[in-house]
Amino acid sequence: xTVKIYIPKDAAAIACGADEVAAAFKKTAKKAAVKIDIVxxxxxxxxxxxxxxxxxxxxxxxxxxxxxxxxxxxxxxAGLLGEKGPKGIKHKLAVGPVEDIPFFKKQTRxxxxxxxxxxxxxxxxxxxxxxxxxxxNALKLKPIEIVDVVSKSGLRGRGGAGFPTGIKWKTVHxxxxxxxxxxxxxxxxxxxxxxxxxxxxxxxxxxxxxxxIAGLAVGAxxxxxxxxxxxxxxxxxxxxxxxxAKKDGYLGDNVRGSxxxxxxxxxxxxxxxxxxxxxxxxxxxxxxxxxxxAKPPLPAHKGLFGQPTVINNVLSLAAVxxxxxxxxxxxxxxxxxxxxxxxxIQLAGNLKHGGLFETAFGITLGELVDDIGGGTLxxxxxxxxxxxxxxxxxxxxxxxxxxxxxxxxxxxxGLIGHAGVVVFDETADMMAQARFAFEFCAVESCGxxxxxxxxxxxxxxxxxxxxxxxxxxxxLAVVEDLCNTMKFGxxxxxxxxxxxxxxxxxxxxxxxxxxxxxxxxxxxE
Amino acid sequence: xxxxxxxxPRTRQIVTEHKGLEGPLxxxxxxxxxxxxxxxxxxVPVIANELNLSRAEVHGxxxxxxxxxxxxxxxxxxxxxxxxxxxxxxxxxxxxxAEDRLGxxxxxxxxxxxxxxxxxxxxxxxxxxxxxxxxGKIVGRLNEAKLDKLLKGAGA
Numbered sequence: 001x002t003v004k005i006y007i008p009k010d011a012a013a014i015a016c017g018a019d020e021v022a023a024a025f026k027k028t029a030k031k032a033a034v035k036i037d038i039v040x041x042x043x044x045x046x047x048x049x050x051x052x053x054x055x056x057x058x059x060x061x062x063x064x065x066x067x068x069x070x071x072x073x074x075x076x077x078a079g080l081l082g083e084k085g086p087k088g089i090k091h092k093l094a095v096g097p098v099e100d101i102p103f104f105k106k107q108t109r110x111x112x113x114x115x116x117x118x119x120x121x122x123x124x125x126x127x128x129x130x131x132x133x134x135x136x137n138a139l140k141l142k143p144i145e146i147v148d149v150v151s152k153s154g155l156r157g158r159g160g161a162g163f164p165t166g167i168k169w170k171t172v173h174x175x176x177x178x179x180x181x182x183x184x185x186x187x188x189x190x191x192x193x194x195x196x197x198x199x200x201x202x203x204x205x206x207x208x209x210x211x212x213i214a215g216l217a218v219g220a221x222x223x224x225x226x227x228x229x230x231x232x233x234x235x236x237x238x239x240x241x242x243x244x245a246k247k248d249g250y251l252g253d254n255v256r257g258s259x260x261x262x263x264x265x266x267x268x269x270x271x272x273x274x275x276x277x278x279x280x281x282x283x284x285x286x287x288x289x290x291x292x293x294a295k296p297p298l299p300a301h302k303g304l305f306g307q308p309t310v311i312n313n314v315l316s317l318a319a320v321x322x323x324x325x326x327x328x329x330x331x332x333x334x335x336x337x338x339x340x341x342x343x344x345i346q347l348a349g350n351l352k353h354g355g356l357f358e359t360a361f362g363i364t365l366g367e368l369v370d371d372i373g374g375g376t377l378x379x380x381x382x383x384x385x386x387x388x389x390x391x392x393x394x395x396x397x398x399x400x401x402x403x404x405x406x407x408x409x410x411x412x413x414g415l416i417g418h419a420g421v422v423v424f425d426e427t428a429d430m431m432a433q434a435r436f437a438f439e440f441c442a443v444e445s446c447g448x449x450x451x452x453x454x455x456x457x458x459x460x461x462x463x464x465x466x467x468x469x470x471x472x473x474x475x476l477a478v479v480e481d482l483c484n485t486m487k488f489g490x491x492x493x494x495x496x497x498x499x500x501x502x503x504x505x506x507x508x509x510x511x512x513x514x515x516x517x518x519x520x521x522x523x524x525e
Numbered sequence: 526x527x528x529x530x531x532x533x534p535r536t537r538q539i540v541t542e543h544k545g546l547e548g549p550l551x552x553x554x555x556x557x558x559x560x561x562x563x564x565x566x567x568x569v570p571v572i573a574n575e576l577n578l579s580r581a582e583v584h585g586x587x588x589x590x591x592x593x594x595x596x597x598x599x600x601x602x603x604x605x606x607x608x609x610x611x612x613x614x615x616x617x618x619x620x621x622x623a624e625d626r627l628g629x630x631x632x633x634x635x636x637x638x639x640x641x642x643x644x645x646x647x648x649x650x651x652x653x654x655x656x657x658x659x660x661g662k663i664v665g666r667l668n669e670a671k672l673d674k675l676l677k678g679a680g681a
Contacts, residue, residue, distance in 0.1 A: 012650050015665030047652035050665075191608030194649040222547075229555075229592050230648050232661065267548075268555055271591030273646060287550030288582075289589040305547065347652065349613035354652030377614070386609055422651065424613045436612070440646070446589075 002035040003081045006054040006061065008116070010043035010201050011233040012194070017069055018051035024072035025053075034081045042202020044116035045356030046103050054098055057085030063098040064091065103353055103372060108334060110322045110342050111315060112358045115202035121240040123248055126205040132250065134324030138213045139258050146217035147173050150320060152328035154340030159185055159276075159313030160388065160417040160493070162339075162406045168310055171300035172218040175308040180220035182211050183285065183304055183311040186227040186234070187269050187276040190389025192420030195344040196314035198356055200227070200234035203318075204241035208264060210317035212255060213324055214310055215262040223264045224304070226281050229271055238266050273390075273444040277492045278311045280446060291448045292492040313418070315344060334360035339405045347373045349386075349422035359404075366400030369423055380425040384433075384509065388417025390440050391497035393504035394424075394433065413507075415500065430509035434479075435463045437501040441494060452495025455486040459502065472514050476506065531565040540575040550576065550586055554593050563594045599634040599641035601679035604658040605667075607631075607644045610651035619655060619672055620644075626676050640679045 007013070007022045022038055029036040044052060049065035053075075056062075064075060064086075071093060078091050086094075095101060109115075118125035126132065138146050151166025172180055184207065188196040200207060211223045227235055242264055245251045253261045267285055269275050275284045279293035282304050303309020319341065323331045332340045339361035345368060347354045352374035369375070369385055376382055384394040393414035395402065402408055409416050424433075438459030445452045459482050465475045483499035490496040511517040529535065539556045543549040553572060557564045564587050573583045587593045605620050620631055623642055627635045634641040650656040653665035659675050 011648075011663055012653050012665060015648075015650050015656060015663040016653055050653065188649060189647060191647045192610045192651045193647075194651055197649040230645065267551065269590075270551060270555065270593055271645075272589065284551065285548050287548040287586065289585050349610040349651065349654065351652070390609060420610075420651065422610045422613055428613065433609070433612075436609070440608075444646075 001083070002037050003029075004037050004039065004056040006039045006041045006056070007051060008043045009040035009120075009233070010050070010198060011231070012047050013043055013050040013052070014233065016050050016066060020069040021051050021053065021067050021072060024069045028072050028076050029081060032076060032081065036081065039119055041118055042115045042120045043198055043356075044098060044104060045112065045198065045358075046101060046353070047355040048353050049095060052095075052098070055080060055086040057087060060087075061098050062086040062089075063095040063101070064093040065095060067093055103355065103357065106372065107358050108342050108360050109358045110331070110334075111206070111318050111344055112199065112203070112356065113322070114206065115199060120202050120204055120237055121244060123205065123241075123244040123250075126203075130325070131205055131321070132209055134321035135209050135213055135250070135256070137324050138216055139256060143173060143217050143219060146213060146324070149328045150217070150323060153323045153331040154328075154335070154338070155316060155319055155323065155331065156339070156406070157313055158315035158319070158343070158418065159278075160190075160415070162416070165312060165316050168300055168312065169214065169217055171298065172220070172308045172310050175301065177219060179222070179305075179307050180218055181304045181307060181309040182214045182218070182220045182223040183282065183309055184211055184223065184225040184317055185276065185278060185281055185311055185313050186225050186231070187281060188231070188314070188418065189228060189273040189276045190391075190418050190420050192348040192386065192422035193346050193389060193418045194348070195346050195356055195419065197231050197234050199314060199318050199344075200231070201237045204234075204237045205245065206318045206321055207238075207314055208241055208245050208251070210320035211264060212251065212262050213320050214312070214317060216255075216260055218308070218310055220310065221261040221263065223262060224285055225264070225266045226269060226275070226285055227266055228269045235266055235268065242266070272446075273440075274446045274492075274494055277494060280492070282309065282311065289446070291446045292494075294491060315418075336360075336362035336403065336405050337407055339407070343404065343416070343419050345404065345419045345421060347421050347423075350376045350378055350425050351423045352377050361403075361405050363404050364400065365395065365402045365404065365421075368404070368421060369400065373421075373423065376423060376425045378425045378427075380427065382423055383426045383428050384424045384430060384505075386422045386424070386433075386501065387420070388415040388500075389420050390437060391415070391493060391500055392417050392420075393500040394430065394508060395504065396508040398508075413500065413504065415497070430505040430512040431463065431467065434502045434505040434513075435460060435467075437498050437505075438463065441498040445494060449489070449491040449495060451486045451489035452491070452498070455482050455490075455495065456498060458482055459498075466513060469514075476513060476515070479506070528562050529560050531561050531567060533567070533571055535560065536568045536571045537575060540572055544575070550578075550583070554587060554590075558593060562597050566595065600639050601660055602641045602643060603675065603679060604643045604645040605631070606646070606648050606650075606654070606656040608647040610647070611655040614654040616655035616667070619667060619669070622669060622672060623676065626673075627681050635681060640676070640681050
């Protein structure tokens with residue numbers, strides 16, 4: 001009998017000791033003379049349990065986590081690798097059948113359907129689990145028909161801006177035949193976000209398939225994945241998957257015998273946050289400083305090397321295979337209002353149950369933080385929740401009824417962004433968070449436009465004056481004024497959205513700025 | 526990280542290896558860091574000459590990106606995440622502890638050249654925060670004990 005054991009090779013699992021746990025299992029099994037087959041899978045997304053070891057028995061995967069190197073011997077002694085299987089094992093780390101855990105069961109996994117099930121870079125596994133069916137369907141359609149399916153699905157850019165993906169594709173489709181590009185924005189720089197990383201490490205083929213379909217739809221023969229250098233594990237997984245796809249004719253000069261060419265390369269960023277902005281990313285890919293471009297011209301008309309370019313976020317492209325396999329309506333059936341489909345939400349920071357939670361739009365912020373996330377890890381009350389990365393607003397508990405939906409967040413002066421949710425407990429100092437927002441903008445500004453370059457630096461200085469008790473009211477008025485200038489005068493979202501965290505902190509937590517808490521209601525109105 | 530001494534022929538070789546790519550400058554600079562440990566000032570005119578760019582253009586790119594260091598780093602590089610998710614889990618006291626231990630500020634290299642301490646803005650390990658990276662090896666759920674072990678491992 002060979003016991004099948006799954007130990008993730010997701011970076012979050014590795015950071016918590018998954019490699020050491022895998023080595024310990026090998027050693028212990030050898031000693032016990034038990035044959036084991038270790039599969040290094042993607043993460044199931046329940047990151048508080050990582051490293052989550054799963055043992056398969058009669059087709060059910062039983063979980064144990066978080067497992068440390070030192071726990072392995074103990075688990076084996078408890079009978080983990082025994083004849084009777086892991087089912088009845090009483091152990092403090094046993095979490096039962098993994099797919100029955102409420103955090104997992106409550107999800108609607110469309111994009112992440114396969115993540116965590118198998119070896120992420122095995123093409124046979126990908127196909128066994130339903131992969132490449134979307135591409136098969138796409139190959140039977142005319143390019144404009146593919147664009148129509150994506151348009152009808154209601155898919156909007158998952159990077160943050162929420163621009164309809166179908167419109168981008170249609171624009172590039174309608175440009176005359178020439179060298180066109182598909183560029184994947186994998187510069188996931190927002191703190192609190194890791195969905196792109198998880199899908200690239202846990203199911204890289206779904207991104208490759210999505211990009212290939214995009215190539216067919218708009219007539220692009222070359223694709224680039226611009227990956228941030230902070231994600232070396234994702235880079236390894238992507239490159240291995242690209243090699244496998246090439247070998248089997250899923251990439252190259254004759255994709256599945258269709259006569260279509262699609263070549264794909266991974267390019268590394270170099271630690272500049274602003275390169276997550278699409279035009280800055282294109283400059284960087286071309287080998288230049290990541291200076292933001294003024295729009296128009298749109299990347300769809302003049303993008304990479306001045307050629308028509310589809311530039312989409314990882315999650316947008318990774319949603320496409322599902323849409324092409326199951327149809328536009330199947331995807332659009334999920335969600336609310338103009339936010340259709342599902343969103344892989346990332347629960348992070350000071351949270352008991354942090355991880356990846358893919359669900360249809362419409363779930364409230366309170367459900368996410370209190371029910372799914374289980375409240376703070378520290379056990380102290382939640383003070384603020386930042387949604388959407390460093391450029392997202394800080395929401396107080398009073399806003400926990402906000403449904404997860406692009407428009408609903410915008411209506412409350414916030415944004416979904418890339419759907420990262422970072423929870424802070426009562427120890428957070430919101431003036432320090434506001435100062436950090438300015439400081440981060442100052443460090444990462446590309447320097448092209450004045451409001452962002454100068455405004456952020458002045459913001460830091462002005463808040464320091466407030467902190468020092470120097471004419472606080474007058475200086476807070478300057479901060480508000482600076483925010484206004486940055487919001488309306490900046491070229492891109494870095495300068496334009498930095499006011500969100502600053503102003504939300506000031507509006508919802510005035511007491512942290514030395515203002516009376518009473519003023520809250522007045523300021524909010 | 527490479528520690529090969531800089532040489533002009535090796536630089537030209539790196540450029541030649543990447544010249545066929547579209548937009549080869551970023552991959553070339555990454556390769557320089559990988560080979561020499563940093564982008565030496567002397568490499569800039571060589572790369573510019575090979576790619577038919579001005580020195581100013583190459584210099585501009587080198588200085589724009591955090592990854593393209595212009596000085597050699599210490600023997601070990603400890604990057605500590607200081608972004609919001611890690612802040613919510615108390616990364617700042619840990620950064621302070623590392624600074625005190627090494628006797629330097631974040632962004633500097635210890636006097637004995639053993640450890641460079643750098644901030645990093647997000648390793649994408651935000652649900653297992655705080656996070657750090659020592660010589661490319663990632664560490665999650667960082668605490669004082671783990672940090673001390675990392676520092677000890679780096680010889681500090």
